Amino acid sequence: MGSIRQRGRIWWVQYYRGGRRYEESARSDKWEAARDLLRLREGDIAKGLPITARIGRLKFDDAVADVITDYKVNRKRSLPELKRRITLHLEPFFGGWRMATIATADVRVYTNERQKAGASNAEINRELAILKRAFNLALQGGKLLAKPYIPLLQERNIRTGFFEREQFEAVRAHLPAYLQGVVTFAYLTGWRVPSEVLPLEWRHVDFTAGELRLDPHTTKNDDGRVFPFDPMPELKTLLEDQRAEYKRLAARKQKLSPYVFTRNGARIKWILNAWRAACKAAGCPGRIPHDFRRTAVRNLVRAGVSEKTAMLLTGHKTRSVFDRYDIVNEADLRAAVARLADTLAQSATRAGRGRKR
Numbered sequence: 001m002g003s004i005r006q007r008g009r010i011w012w013v014q015y016y017r018g019g020r021r022y023e024e025s026a027r028s029d030k031w032e033a034a035r036d037l038l039r040l041r042e043g044d045i046a047k048g049l050p051i052t053a054r055i056g057r058l059k060f061d062d063a064v065a066d067v068i069t070d071y072k073v074n075r076k077r078s079l080p081e082l083k084r085r086i087t088l089h090l091e092p093f094f095g096g097w098r099m100a101t102i103a104t105a106d107v108r109v110y111t112n113e114r115q116k117a118g119a120s121n122a123e124i125n126r127e128l129a130i131l132k133r134a135f136n137l138a139l140q141g142g143k144l145l146a147k148p149y150i151p152l153l154q155e156r157n158i159r160t161g162f163f164e165r166e167q168f169e170a171v172r173a174h175l176p177a178y179l180q181g182v183v184t185f186a187y188l189t190g191w192r193v194p195s196e197v198l199p200l201e202w203r204h205v206d207f208t209a210g211e212l213r214l215d216p217h218t219t220k221n222d223d224g225r226v227f228p229f230d231p232m233p234e235l236k237t238l239l240e241d242q243r244a245e246y247k248r249l250a251a252r253k254q255k256l257s258p259y260v261f262t263r264n265g266a267r268i269k270w271i272l273n274a275w276r277a278a279c280k281a282a283g284c285p286g287r288i289p290h291d292f293r294r295t296a297v298r299n300l301v302r303a304g305v306s307e308k309t310a311m312l313l314t315g316h317k318t319r320s321v322f323d324r325y326d327i328v329n330e331a332d333l334r335a336a337v338a339r340l341a342d343t344l345a346q347s348a349t350r351a352g353r354g355r356k357r
Contacts, residue, residue: 002042004034013038027101040145058143060094060102063134070137077195085127089114094131099138104148107131111153121153128152161291162298163187167284174278178263179271181238185261186289188235189227190296190314193289198268201258202246205239227313 002015011034210230
């Protein structure tokens with residue numbers, strides 16, 4: 001069995017495993033904290049969990065390196081975004097810390113600092129999710145024995161933006177030519193720009209069948225997707241124009257890319273700088289490319305397409321998310337009230353005719 005003793009004001013615990021003695025600080029001047037720590041360690045020993053000199057020495061930098069490796073192994077497309085959040089936000093705050101010393105209070109301080117910097121609740125939650133994943137992987141790998149509670153923020157900043165046709169055309173007109181096809185495709189299909197439009201390859205375009213096809217496990221929800229483009233002249237013309245540009249580059253014997261949307265034959269990886277400038281010039285500041293998903297859902301519903309079919313076309317897996325994207329604006333409300341007024345007027349007319357009889 002273990003024992004508890006005090007060094008100065010701080011309590012320490014001592015326990016044995018496999019004949020070896022281990023000592024560990026409770027980091028507290030409260031005897032109860034040391035008692036709880038000793039009970040935890042004795043329970044870990046009874047369960048056969050590993051306790052070595054390295055336990056508790058894991059640093060934040062090594063822990064997030066494990067998260068990056070996990071993303072690579074599972075081929076997650078959000079790996080660049082993960083690295084960006086770690087480098088820009090998490091590392092400047094937690095870099096060099098031992099994971100065992102990060103407490104809930106420290107997480108709250110980090111959250112407060114990010115809020116002061118103007119970060120949204122959603123952005124902060126994505127960063128805290130990385131921290132939680134780092135702790136979970138450390139526990140799974142036997143590098144830590146406990147993790148702190150990491151409180152998340154309530155997200156009330158659900159976006160409701162969408163584009164009317166004239167707004168979309170105004171933004172498109174201010175974009176470079178090589179990006180105009182990208183945003184037109186996103187506007188018509190509602191597909192995700194960074195993960196589904198920019199990575200779109202010619203092998204996904206079947207001109208014979210008139211269909212776009214995304215492979216399973218290449219979309220956010222891992223489902224494959226089919227989008228017929230033959231019935232939509234604007235989309236068909238766009239793809240034919242992109243193919244003509246591909247053939248033009250091939251005739252000049254330039255190095256070709258398998259991607260549909262390119263800049264002089266090279267894959268387009270980033271559009272946000274040009275996008276923000278175009279939105280500002282068009283009088284639509286603050287819009288994001290993801291607004292095209294809400295726009296496409298709204299256009300499909302307005303066109304009378306069934307919700308199940310619309311979800312298959314845009315790649316929404318759950319009804320709750322689809323409903324969140326099905327934006328109703330003031331014009332929709334006015335149109336609904338106008339239809340109600342017509343119905344009531346017709347009812348009143350029929351009632352009046354009945355009284356005359």
